[in-house]
Amino acid sequence: MLDNSDRRLLASIQQGLPLCSRPYAEIGQRLGLPETEVINRLSALNQQGLIKRMGVIVKHRSLGYQANAMVVWNIPDAEVTTVGQQMSTFPFVNLCYQRPRHPDWPYNLYCMIHGKDRETVLTQLEQLTQTLNLTHIAKTVLFSRRCFKQQGARYRLTHQES
Template sequence: MIATDTCDFSLLNDFQRDFPLVTEPWAAVGARIGCAADEVLARLTLLRDNGKVSRVGPVFAPNRIGASTLAAMAVPVAELPRVVAIVNAFSGVNHNYLREHRYNLWFVASAADEPALAALLADMGAATGCPPIALPLLEEYHIDLGFDLASGRRTRHAIGEIAPRQPLPAADWRLIDALHDGLPWVPRPYRTVGDAAGISESAVLATLERWLGDGTLRRFGVVVRHRELGYRANAMCVWAVPPEQVSALGHRLASHDGVSLCYRRQTSPDWPYSLFCMIHGQSRDAVETRRTQLVEQVGLGAFPSAVLFSTDCYKQCGARYRAPQGLAA
């Protein structure tokens, strides 16, 4: 259930983005919600221990650092425990879910660059005996800036020009590694992160500001777990839309309430679906009803489609990016 305490709700809902980039952020948060820094940390600790908060930290934009892709495997049901354990053991894997489809195991894989990503997927296929299909992002229609717990909607933002990926210096890669698990919950977390990365507190803050400004970061703040907050049903809805129509329909779909994420992905010989969206709800019926409404409102009824409800979450963490060889030190 969503927290009913006003301060807890504010921590969960109001700080998913625009988190204070100041030397004592917990005190800044407390000043906004009316409690001391120690109480902010105590409340966040309890929310984390109850599974409602994953971390407080960065959410990187896809393919702005390193390379990443959505991937799927068709795993025989009897083999799921073995395959899940192998896939989860790869540090480059996050957000690993079981979904209702022949391609039933869905995860995000990340690596330093495209060759390393291809090698990671090949290694997983060899280790599991279930070759994954890779469905990289081609176009975004809905940017993830957080999840409004009052309405169940993600916060939308108009998509602007994304700067080309730029090579990162070694110090940036060290900071990325230090932030993988989010901020440490100490009075001056940016200083502690800087110590781990070998840079100053002021350099940490300046780098985070730069990343937010140039699109490297999608947002910086509280990362919540939807299931534990009452949004227990979610479906990945996909349609096979011709290339000449997918962009217009994607933007139209993303403009509607109830759409959590929306993007175009590469197809494969065994996966014809190019248009994806996520719908979260407090029940399966609510998700199915909203999907039916969206199909009619957007004009998607003529296209082949599939609905993949999530049934189990095996891994949910931030993407772990590794520096290219020679830059980590």
């Protein structure tokens, strides 16, 4: 699993790679690691799936994708894994997570759909619902209104040496 250098490395690049000719060398300098070790460690983390993807992270709101729906579903527990896997393959689904139910909150599967406008998002949701035969399943659609804060993950790793 992750050793201390991996954790420091991930913490140091979670806000982005430097925009310079040799970004891995620069990160290495900050951490006291050779450039090749930075590259090898990141390649390993990538292969292990701890890095889900690496590249340009776009801000969909600024790019015109203003409608953002979080759809929550009450899927029978025995089916949630299958349905979750199927749901995540739709190109317009941007996240798909199982989460715990609460009293008065029976929903256990969450997916996110980002679109240009509500109509588009609702049409995509209808397509998803029909294709996966989920018309009889209770769900709620929560469109976002204001964004009060949005930033990349910021682990502080306070118990690590800086």
